[in-house]
Amino acid sequence: MDVRRRRSYDIPTEFEWLVASIELQKERCSKTLIFSHSINSVSAIYRWLMSRLHHNAFRDGRTDDPNSCSVSMFHAHIAEPLQQYTLSEFSKPDSTIRVLVCTVAFSMGVTIGDVRQVIHWEKVPSLMTFWQELRRCGSDDESSHAIWYPESVSGEDMALLARITAEDCIRLLVL
Numbered sequence: 001m002d003v004r005r006r007r008s009y010d011i012p013t014e015f016e017w018l019v020a021s022i023e024l025q026k027e028r029c030s031k032t033l034i035f036s037h038s039i040n041s042v043s044a045i046y047r048w049l050m051s052r053l054h055h056n057a058f059r060d061g062r063t064d065d066p067n068s069c070s071v072s073m074f075h076a077h078i079a080e081p082l083q084q085y086t087l088s089e090f091s092k093p094d095s096t097i098r099v100l101v102c103t104v105a106f107s108m109g110v111t112i113g114d115v116r117q118v119i120h121w122e123k124v125p126s127l128m129t130f131w132q133e134l135r136r137c138g139s140d141d142e143s144s145h146a147i148w149y150p151e152s153v154s155g156e157d158m159a160l161l162a163r164i165t166a167e168d169c170i171r172l173l174v175l
Contacts (some may be wrong), residue, residue, distance in 0.1 A: 011048045014149060018119075019049065022098060023056050023068060029070065029099040030116035031090070035133045036124040037125055039103060045121065046073040046101045059096055069097065071147045074102040106127060113142075 022029050036042050047069045056062040059068040067089075074086050090097045091112050100106065124130040 012052070015045070017047070018099065020053050022049075022053060027059060027070070027094075027096070027098065031095065031097075031112070031114055032099045032117040032119065033106070033115055033133070034099065034101045034119045034121060035104070036121040037103060037107075038103070038122065039077060041121060042101050042103055046071065049099065050103070064070055070096060070098040072097045072100050074106040076098055076103065076105040078150055087123050104133065116144045118141070118144075120146070120150075123130045123150060125149065 018032065034042075034045060036045065050057055053071065055063055057069055057071050058065065059070065062068045067085075071092070072086050074083060086097065086100065087110065089095050090100055091110075093114055118133060120130070120133065
């Protein structure tokens, strides 16, 4: 797992690499989940990605077709039809959605084997929640990685970071 210290609390500074990946690889971009525990943060990251990508967020630049968008968000307060569409679409191996910004609401009872990147934005509430979200990455036993952008590394975050970096396999830590 890669733990990247935030250079700032600035979403553009931290996620420009992801935008470059989406623009360059388009539908071949690795499926990525960005977890945040705040609906406000999920919305802010999603809005920034969409404003930064513009027409590049859409397959073939078709901004008139919302089902061709490569970025989506998921949390408990979005409309049920959008939740169902997002779950259904992101589960497909050839999904149009390549990046999903979400809260823990997405990780409950969902198994999608071909997620290659899981990103945690902000504080991780507990080791079990962290593990539940990490399990979304590489559940098909293919190579994958996780990135954690903690707000700060002190207190509980420091203890969690120490435990994670001391283990070769995070699964051994949790199990």
